[in-house]
Amino acid sequence: MAPDTWRRYAILAEGAFGELPSKTAMGVISYGRDLVVAVIDSRQAGRNVSEWLGPEHDIPVVATLGEALARPSVARQPTALLIGIAPQGGRIPPDWRAIIVEAIERGLDVVSGLHELITDDPELSALAATHGVELVDHRRATERHEVASGRAHRPGCHVILTVGTDCAIGKMTVALELRKAALAAGLSAVFVPTGQTGIMIEGWGVSIDRVISDFANGTAEWLVERAEDMGDWIFVEGQGAIDHPAYSAVTLGLIHGSTPHAMVLAHQPGRHSHHGWEGQDGRGSPLKSVVENIRLYETVAGAVAPSKVAAVALNTAHLSDHEARAEIERVAAETGLPVDDPYRFGPDRLFARLRSFLEAGGR
Amino acid sequence: MAPDTWRRYAILAEGAFGELPSKTAMGVISYGRDLVVAVIDSRQAGRNVSEWLGPEHDIPVVATLGEALARPSVARQPTALLIGIAPQGGRIPPDWRAIIVEAIERGLDVVSGLHELITDDPELSALAATHGVELVDHRRATERHEVASGRAHRPGCHVILTVGTDCAIGKMTVALELRKAALAAGLSAVFVPTGQTGIMIEGWGVSIDRVISDFANGTAEWLVERAEDMGDWIFVEGQGAIDHPAYSAVTLGLIHGSTPHAMVLAHQPGRHSHHGWEGQDGRGSPLKSVVENIRLYETVAGAVAPSKVAAVALNTAHLSDHEARAEIERVAAETGLPVDDPYRFGPDRLFARLRSFLEAGGR
Numbered sequence: 018m019a020p021d022t023w024r025r026y027a028i029l030a031e032g033a034f035g036e037l038p039s040k041t042a043m044g045v046i047s048y049g050r051d052l053v054v055a056v057i058d059s060r061q062a063g064r065n066v067s068e069w070l071g072p073e074h075d076i077p078v079v080a081t082l083g084e085a086l087a088r089p090s091v092a093r094q095p096t097a098l099l100i101g102i103a104p105q106g107g108r109i110p111p112d113w114r115a116i117i118v119e120a121i122e123r124g125l126d127v128v129s130g131l132h133e134l135i136t137d138d139p140e141l142s143a144l145a146a147t148h149g150v151e152l153v154d155h156r157r158a159t160e161r162h163e164v165a166s167g168r169a170h171r172p173g174c175h176v177i178l179t180v181g182t183d184c185a186i187g188k189m190t191v192a193l194e195l196r197k198a199a200l201a202a203g204l205s206a207v208f209v210p211t212g213q214t215g216i217m218i219e220g221w222g223v224s225i226d227r228v229i230s231d232f233a234n235g236t237a238e239w240l241v242e243r244a245e246d247m248g249d250w251i252f253v254e255g256q257g258a259i260d261h262p263a264y265s266a267v268t269l270g271l272i273h274g275s276t277p278h279a280m281v282l283a284h285q286p287g288r289h290s291h292h293g294w295e296g297q298d299g300r301g302s303p304l305k306s307v308v309e310n311i312r313l314y315e316t317v318a319g320a321v322a323p324s325k326v327a328a329v330a331l332n333t334a335h336l337s338d339h340e341a342r343a344e345i346e347r348v349a350a351e352t353g354l355p356v357d358d359p360y361r362f363g364p365d366r367l368f369a370r371l372r373s374f375l376e377a378g379g380r
Numbered sequence: 381m382a383p384d385t386w387r388r389y390a391i392l393a394e395g396a397f398g399e400l401p402s403k404t405a406m407g408v409i410s411y412g413r414d415l416v417v418a419v420i421d422s423r424q425a426g427r428n429v430s431e432w433l434g435p436e437h438d439i440p441v442v443a444t445l446g447e448a449l450a451r452p453s454v455a456r457q458p459t460a461l462l463i464g465i466a467p468q469g470g471r472i473p474p475d476w477r478a479i480i481v482e483a484i485e486r487g488l489d490v491v492s493g494l495h496e497l498i499t500d501d502p503e504l505s506a507l508a509a510t511h512g513v514e515l516v517d518h519r520r521a522t523e524r525h526e527v528a529s530g531r532a533h534r535p536g537c538h539v540i541l542t543v544g545t546d547c548a549i550g551k552m553t554v555a556l557e558l559r560k561a562a563l564a565a566g567l568s569a570v571f572v573p574t575g576q577t578g579i580m581i582e583g584w585g586v587s588i589d590r591v592i593s594d595f596a597n598g599t600a601e602w603l604v605e606r607a608e609d610m611g612d613w614i615f616v617e618g619q620g621a622i623d624h625p626a627y628s629a630v631t632l633g634l635i636h637g638s639t640p641h642a643m644v645l646a647h648q649p650g651r652h653s654h655h656g657w658e659g660q661d662g663r664g665s666p667l668k669s670v671v672e673n674i675r676l677y678e679t680v681a682g683a684v685a686p687s688k689v690a691a692v693a694l695n696t697a698h699l700s701d702h703e704a705r706a707e708i709e710r711v712a713a714e715t716g717l718p719v720d721d722p723y724r725f726g727p728d729r730l731f732a733r734l735r736s737f738l739e740a741g742g743r
Contacts, residue, residue: 106527107594132525132594162495164469164626167657167665230596231470231495231589233629260683263527265636266596270629294530302530302684316679320623321665 024126027055027085027095029116033102034058034078035069037185037292041130042101044214046074048193054093055085056101057116082119097126103185103213105263105293107132107156121145121152130155130213132227155216158227158236165234165274171245175375178277179255180326182284182310184264185292187332187360188255189215191283194330194359196252198368205248209240211271215254225256226267233267237274253277259317260310261291262302272318278375279327280314281367282307286331286344307348327374328367329356387489390418390448390458392479396465397421397441398432400548400655404493405464407577409437411556414580417456418448419464420479445482460489466548466576468626468656470495470519484508484515493518493576495590518579521590521599528597528637534608538738541640542618543689545647545673547627548655550695550723551618552578554646557693557722559615561731568611572603574634578617588619589630596630600637616640622680623673624654625665635681641738642690643677644730645670649694649707670711690737691718691730 026045033039034056046053046066053076056066062080067073079085085095098120100109109117109131117135120127121144129135134154136142145152170176177195179188192208192215199206208215210222221243228236237253244251253275257264272280290301305313311326318324329348333341341358349356355370389408396402397419409416409429416439419429425443430436442448448458461483463472472480472494480498483490484507492498497517499505508515533539540558542551555571562569571578573585584606591599600616607614616638620627635643653664668676674689681687692711696704704721712719718733 106525108525132592162469162471167625226592226594228593229495229589230591230593230630230633231627233593234626262530262636262639262684263597264594265684266629266633267593269632270593273625273628276625305683313679313683316676320668320676321625321628 024051024097024128025092025095026051026053026097026099026128027057027082027125028053028099028101029057029113030101031058031110031113031116032060034061038102038104040185041103041214041217043070044189045099045101045217046070046076047190049218050220054088054095055079057082057085082116082123086123095125097128099217100127100129100131103130109133109135117141118144121148121150124148124150126151126153128153128155128217130217130224132156155213156224156227158223161236161239162229162232163235163239164232165238168238168242170241170276170278174245174249174251175279176241176251176253176275176277177371177375178253178271178275178280179330180268180272180280180282180314181255181258182282182304182307183288183292184257184261186285186288187283187330190360191281191330192252192254193218194364195281195368195371196250198359198364199250199252201365202368202372204250206250206252207244207248209244209251209253211237211240211254211256225271226264228270230266230270233270234274237271238276241275255283258291259313260305261294263294269317272314272324273321276322277318277324279371279379280318280324281328281330281371282310282314282326283330283332284310284348286333287335307352311352325379326354327379328371329354330367331356331358333358333361387414387460387491388455388458389414389416389460389462389491390420390445390488391416391462391464392420392476393464394421394473394476394479395423397424401465401467403548404466404577404580406433407552408462408464408580409433409439410553412581413583417451417458418442420445420448445479445486449486458488460491462580463490463492463494466493472496472498480504481507484511484513487511487513489514489516491516491518491580493580493587495519518576519587519590521586524599524602525592525595526598526602527595528601531601531605533604533639533641537608537612537614538642539604539614539616539638539640540734540738541616541634541638541643542693543631543635543643543645543677544618544621545645545667545670546651546654547620547624549648549651550646550693553723554644554693555615555617556581557727558644558731558734559613561722561727562613562615564728565731565735567613569613569615570607570611572607572614572616574600574603574617574619588634589627591633593629593633596633597637600634601639604638618646621654622676623668624657626657632680635677636684639685640681640687642734642742643681643687644691644693644734645673645677645689646693646695647673647711649696650698670715674715688742689717690742691734693730694719694721696721696724
């Protein structure tokens, strides 16, 4: 994407900003190349994104699209509305439709990563044509009807897949942080987006959860093949969790399709139940321990190609520095693996350990 | 489907009849309710289906559609052409297109279960409209965008999923045979079709491999929910294999979506490598032992809901009676489970063992 086509986003996160469903908003703000000029969430209006993500993200939270468009500097007015949530099932909240219509009528492109495709909506498509704006569905998957072929990785490549004890636990962030560390170490490194937010950030990729299930493994294989033309250190964004009652098929397609040399397990201390998943009886679905997860992922991956969990990445955002370091020590002792919070304490140490493991031929 | 809408099929299996890719033809002939009046395979022309499937299937194999239509009795002339193969990737073989066009021009409906949807083909659709015939794509999946909710099974139901050491190894047949035994025992029993052939046979179901991967688990859950309204003994047709490099995502979606009370493992003695899957290096992908498969399926299923492999169904078609019985004994000794070939020796014994296990609360 050339810089002159970059957009200025107002991110719609009504009622959700700062919470888990707004992980798309958070990811695009933290890692994306397009400028974010406003977040829309009437519940949080008047606050600033810097309160959540640090001083380098000076972005106002406003109550309405009108407010975002009324900013005095044109360079701080949005040119596009980005749907900033990733709800279960991927539908557009019904009361957001009026805001999308307003955006189109006021000349903004609309960018979405939801299953409910805006480009398939006749009313929105017609309106967009009338107003000369673009609708973008990042979740519309490349229509590749190829099953996995079992190709070998290019010699010299290291393929690392992030996996998790749950969905929405930081797998994308961990992959992006490790890629950053690999680049900082002077290596050629690639991030492979497999979900809507990663695609919005990176400008390529496929939402693997949108692919016809027969081609999930094959599409993952193909994404890695493409990445092997771009660099040697390949960080594949994981999805879901292997024991998640709703998303495990997506997770397994990525594992068996990408046949990683190593996996990095993402976990959030203190999370005890699968996110947003209560089950009909309301009992939810308890998370397994980190050790049980490691065993399960290695067993399942190994059914097709051997792969070790070579490191654990903890998301310690809710802990104090002291608590975070204690938890990292605890999990390191429990697992015998390199453990860190790469977002909080920087990814370099964890990547260095991962690199040693892989360059020593660990698999 | 009312009897007056039943079709008379000519099954197109050019170059494949009697071999694994023609499993759709074999399944529809063996278990379907529609009449099959001819099989088209020029390589085998002059033979009779009874040579493969026994005297109750007196169906000529002919070289061309023209021959099938030229039979003297109208009641033995086809009213529809059924695409009788299930190739990897699900494309229509290019040289079959002319036969499909001919069928439409001669007034036949065309029924397909391939990924390449005939109803999406503008030329075929236009031609069908001109000639007033129907095109049917059994693989076009119900567009249900619901993730699994974790619903509990209806009390009194027994949900049994067939799984396999490989794809194309008899999972559908085992489920159909066990359903037959349950009906014979006076129980209310349901077969849940999850693939194109099962749907052609049974008249309902969803090709789970066609579903958007995010909804694979949810669709499997929903199919079982529907089945629980139809009967107490529910036999879910399995797909693929959990260690199949290309299809494992589909397999796992079924396991975690249907949360079976028990699994029945299908295996073919003498098959050593995953069917039709050589890998780019030509080394193929070796099958694991029956014991390893049992451990793997129970581990993977148990990540969401505990489920035991309660029986093993062997496909001994290539063995003599003596060899078949010896192999059944051997696997029974090795696994400590009920083992039989339900197609060859009848399903009643295996079902009786499965029933005891489940009625005793085994899970």
